[in-house]
Amino acid sequence: MEIKTCLLWAALACAMPQFAQTPAPTPAEGLTQAQLNARAKAQDVPEIPFESAPNFLKLPPNLYLGEGIGVATNSKGHIFVYTRSQATRLFEFDAKGNYQREIGEGLYGFAFAHAVRVDPEDNIWAVDEGSNMVIKFNPEGRVAMVLGRRPEPGEAAPLAPEPYTFNRPTDVAWDAAGNIFVADGYGNSRVVKYDKNGRFIASVGSKGGAPGQLNLPHTMATDAKGNVYVGDRSNSRIQVFDNDLTFKAIYDRVGAPWAVCISPGPHQYLYSSNSNPDSNNSLLNAVTGEIYKMELDGTVIGKFGHAGKNLGEFSTVHEIDCRNENELLVSEIVSWRVQKLTLHPVRRAQ
Amino acid sequence: MTGICGASTRACRVGTHADAFCPGAQERRVETRRGRHECLRHGMLIITLAMATSLCAQIAFDSAPDPLKLPERIHLGEAAGVATNSKGNLFVYTRTGGANATWGASRTFTHGGSRLFEFDRTGKFVREIGEGVYGFLFAQAVRVDANDHIWVVDRGSNMVIEFSPEGRIVKTLGRKPEAVSDAGRGGRGPNPGAGVPGDNFNRPTDVAWDRAGNIFVADGYGNARVAKFDRDGRFLKSWGSRGTGQGQFDLPLSLATDARGNVYVADRGNRRIQVFDNEGGFQREIANVGAPWAICISPGAHQYLYSSNSNEPNSMEGGEIYRLELDGTMLGKFGTAGKLLKEFGTVNEIDCRNPNELVVGEITNWRVQRLRLRP
Numbered sequence: 001m002e003i004k005t006c007l008l009w010a011a012l013a014c015a016m017p018q019f020a021q022t023p024a025p026t027p028a029e030g031l032t033q034a035q036l037n038a039r040a041k042a043q044d045v046p047e048i049p050f051e052s053a054p055n056f057l058k059l060p061p062n063l064y065l066g067e068g069i070g071v072a073t074n075s076k077g078h079i080f081v082y083t084r085s086q087a088t089r090l091f092e093f094d095a096k097g098n099y100q101r102e103i104g105e106g107l108y109g110f111a112f113a114h115a116v117r118v119d120p121e122d123n124i125w126a127v128d129e130g131s132n133m134v135i136k137f138n139p140e141g142r143v144a145m146v147l148g149r150r151p152e153p154g155e156a157a158p159l160a161p162e163p164y165t166f167n168r169p170t171d172v173a174w175d176a177a178g179n180i181f182v183a184d185g186y187g188n189s190r191v192v193k194y195d196k197n198g199r200f201i202a203s204v205g206s207k208g209g210a211p212g213q214l215n216l217p218h219t220m221a222t223d224a225k226g227n228v229y230v231g232d233r234s235n236s237r238i239q240v241f242d243n244d245l246t247f248k249a250i251y252d253r254v255g256a257p258w259a260v261c262i263s264p265g266p267h268q269y270l271y272s273s274n275s276n277p278d279s280n281n282s283l284l285n286a287v288t289g290e291i292y293k294m295e296l297d298g299t300v301i302g303k304f305g306h307a308g309k310n311l312g313e314f315s316t317v318h319e320i321d322c323r324n325e326n327e328l329l330v331s332e333i334v335s336w337r338v339q340k341l342t343l344h345p346v347r348r349a350q
Numbered sequence: 351m352t353g354i355c356g357a358s359t360r361a362c363r364v365g366t367h368a369d370a371f372c373p374g375a376q377e378r379r380v381e382t383r384r385g386r387h388e389c390l391r392h393g394m395l396i397i398t399l400a401m402a403t404s405l406c407a408q409i410a411f412d413s414a415p416d417p418l419k420l421p422e423r424i425h426l427g428e429a430a431g432v433a434t435n436s437k438g439n440l441f442v443y444t445r446t447g448g449a450n451a452t453w454g455a456s457r458t459f460t461h462g463g464s465r466l467f468e469f470d471r472t473g474k475f476v477r478e479i480g481e482g483v484y485g486f487l488f489a490q491a492v493r494v495d496a497n498d499h500i501w502v503v504d505r506g507s508n509m510v511i512e513f514s515p516e517g518r519i520v521k522t523l524g525r526k527p528e529a530v531s532d533a534g535r536g537g538r539g540p541n542p543g544a545g546v547p548g549d550n551f552n553r554p555t556d557v558a559w560d561r562a563g564n565i566f567v568a569d570g571y572g573n574a575r576v577a578k579f580d581r582d583g584r585f586l587k588s589w590g591s592r593g594t595g596q597g598q599f600d601l602p603l604s605l606a607t608d609a610r611g612n613v614y615v616a617d618r619g620n621r622r623i624q625v626f627d628n629e630g631g632f633q634r635e636i637a638n639v640g641a642p643w644a645i646c647i648s649p650g651a652h653q654y655l656y657s658s659n660s661n662e663p664n665s666m667e668g669g670e671i672y673r674l675e676l677d678g679t680m681l682g683k684f685g686t687a688g689k690l691l692k693e694f695g696t697v698n699e700i701d702c703r704n705p706n707e708l709v710v711g712e713i714t715n716w717r718v719q720r721l722r723l724r725p
Binding site: 104105106107108109141142143145146149152153162163164165197198199200 | 420422423425426427428444445446447487488506663664665666688689690713714715716717
């Protein structure tokens with residue numbers, strides 16, 4: 001979508017003599033329209049100081065991460081990384097980043113990684129955009145339940161949303177009762193709710209830009225009350241639904257939410273990454289890449305980071321773990337890595 | 351009795367959770383015999399549903415938790431096939447692992463192959479059979495014959511493969527299509543493995559034998575027929591074509607023989623089991639069992655017929671397994687669709703070597719359950 005917008009503006013610029021020499025500038029900002037579209041509306045946001053631990057994950061000599069698609073921690077601080085390597089693979093590390101094991105090697109549902117999350121019982125859930133499946137592993141690493149079904153060879157994805165099949169699903173979350181929410185996803189533009197035993201309860205959403213509609217629900221998180229926060233990426237907004245999937249609110253000031261998470265505890269925070277596009281577009285990289293820290297009501301508290309390939313810079317953050325609100329883990333698509341970030345208190349400008 | 355007990359009406363598959371997908375508040379979604387969905391008026395179906403379910407004997411049963419102990423690096427995928435041999439060892443033919451390329455509309459995905467595992471009667475992993483075999487593409491069924499030979503039916507490679515008890519290949523039926531243009535999609539489109547009638551199959555589904563060792567192959571998704579071969583694998587005859595009449599099939603998905611050599615064919619799309627004599631002569635049909643996805647016939651002096659009205663992968667309706675006399679008399683049913691223990695996720699094969707200790711393989715739950723019936 002960003003590319004299309006870009007081309008459109010390039011064409012307009014050529015058609016208008018006064019802008020023929022350079023991409024259309026706006027006098028106040030010096031930014032192209034595409035840059036303005038990608039940039040978050042929230043400006044003058046306090047910067048949160050942070051640092052990134054160097055060489056945090058220690059991999060065995062012959063093991064490599066591919067695109068760092070999913071990252072999540074369990075209650076012991078162990079880290080799970082779901083990566084698009086030559087095969088899609090799921091690795092476990094301890095809290096210090098030492099490699100522990102591979103989970104689900106050769107699994108039928110591992111085709112094209114999208115997200116990994118850990119539920120309150122430390123079950124590990126992988127969301128696979130290629131196999132159209134959500135796979136629950138118990139803490140021992142054995143398959144405990146699967147949702148959706150990998151298409152048979154030669155079988156196309158269903159045209160209409162169905163109760164028990166997905167079309168490129170993106171994320172999973174749970175409420176306190178164990179109900180399961182699936183963001184579904186690239187193909188179906190909806191969120192589906194199942195009970196804890198995997199029985200269909202309800203779904204919400206269709207493709208569009210109206211409130212309650214979704215245009216690429218790419219990431220999702222629940223708060224302690226069971227409200228569901230959906231990163232409606234191509235609409236550049238977070239939509240909040242209650243536990244019955246009734247529309248509640250829109251937060252549209254923090255750019256395109258590629259990855260959201262909600263921290264636990266009595267005071268919960270919402271993090272959302274306005275990730276730079278994975279197309280290596282340097283113009284858009286200049287105005288994106290930061291992560292926002294918000295209250296659950298959408299109030300922006302601060303932001304940190306920007307697009308880049310160095311330590312402490314972000315190259316298309318794809319998942320955030322915020323089990324500890326000041327020690328985040330982020331996985332990145334374009335840089336094949338996971339970073340561990342330590343956030344520090346905001347220095348308030350006087 | 352049979353008409354009331356069985357799932358002869360579509361109302362048996364009323365979708366209580368599927369209301370959201372029907373436009374009218376008074377409508378509910380049901381699955382038609384061809385697996386499509388439609389919305390019907392609510393009140394009418396409730397009445398029929400009550401008739402269909404309340405008068406059928408429920409068979410009590412248990413399912414053993416974690417019946418299989420898998421090595422750390424081995425996982426089941428869709429458990430398409432399950433079968434036991436005379437020692438009680440269990441064979442599982444599963445869709446899993448092994449990367450092959452699949453070309454999507456805009457991207458390349460990898461997809462798995464299939465693997466055959468053997469477990470002892472306690473569920474302990476014994477070995478893998480046929481690792482990397484040319485014909486293991488998309489598991490459909492596994493059966494064990496009277497001599498403990500293990501037969502695999504592969505829907506992707508269009509092959510039926512006989513293994514000796516030692517796990518070596520004895521005989522192959524059919525031929526895997528050559529993979530020149532579209533590797534990993536065996537059986538799609540024109541290919542040399544789809545002859546009708548003849549030795550070759552088009553997405554076959556099951557295999558059975560009579561006492562003389564003649565081989566019967568359900569063939570299948572592509573050909574809608576049953577093929578008969580002699581014990582040496584020579585083609586004898588085939589019968590059936592696509593349709594709804596006697597002797598015609600709409601997806602013959604499973605088959606079994608009784609001690610007299612009669613052939614029972616699960617005609618899934620037509621929601622009936624058709625019974626043929628040893629030469630393919632039509633004998634009778636058994637309806638009232640929903641859509642038969644998997645059937646088996648127990649051995650011994652008194653043989654029983656089991657048939658699973660498996661839930662469609664995109665539904666959690668139905669799912670019960672029926673126990674019948676060979677003449678079609680309904681004896682009872684058990685189970686329902688779901689993901690918990692004692693619930694079924696699209697049962698694709700049943701082993702009933704012991705008529706009260708069944709093994710079922712499930713597609714959508716990626717598991718095998720060992721069931722003990724208490725009829």
